[in-house]
Amino acid sequence: MNYKLLTRLAVLFIIVIICIKRPILFETLLSSSPKTEFTDGIHGIDVSHDQGQVNWHKVAQSGIQFVYLKATDGITYTDPKYSDNLQGIQATNLAVGAYHFFEAEDDPQKQLAHFLAHIKGKGLTLTPMVDVELLRAQSAAQIKTRLNSFLTELEQQIGCKPLIYSYGSFWQANIGTGFNDYPFWFAQYNKTMQPPEKLKNIKIWQYSERGSVPGIDTPVDLDKVLDTEQGLEALKCNY
Secondary structure (H helix, E strand, O other): OOOOHHHHHHHHHHHHHHHHHHHHHHHHHOOOOOOOOOOOEEEEEEEOOHOOOOOOOHHHHHHOOOOEEEEEEOOOOEEHHHHOOOOOOHHOOOOOEEEEEEOOOOOHHHHHHHHHHHHHOOOEEEOOEEEOOOOOOOOOHHHHHHHHHHHHHHHHHHOOOOEEEEEEEHHHHHHHHHOOOOOOOEEEOOOOOOOOOOOOOOOEEEEEEOOOOOOOOOOOEEEEOOOOOHHHHHEEEOO
């Protein structure tokens, strides 16, 4: 067997291995119209400064329909990309809401005042969300009391029920059924959603924290609205 034939066989072998290991490369050669993963239902993303500079026009063309932006954290922190992201989104047809990262040890009314200062009158279209996922050395009773104070006043201020975001074990230990009247955003990175049995009123499922979306150079959280009939209507709120 001559050298040229061995070289050709080696190259052919490498191509076969690549096609097996990376079938997406092979599919791209066969199809001029790449598939999108955002066609089955109502998909969205939630972002912060961690995603860097975002091309919101590309995001809007990808099949993503809604976005939640991190606005505030605790009593004093404001996400440094919040204003830029909000301005960029408002030049598209994307529905947009804002969220606050709840610090369990901080005064809930001071946290709320900080959050409201960054969301009221800003042209947001979806009800706000509060992200509750860290103990900060607080008891479940303390978290429940402070969260209830935050949510009750927030609802009075905006006229809509805000979303609660968390994951299963934290909900079971520190939030519980007393908050089931609020719409819930459930984080679980499985192929199927498996929430705690007593958790009700789930509106959004965060199904990935490593998503890839055109217009964003970093991994991003992927979310899906569960009620496809009502869609985003149940989450719309003008404040």
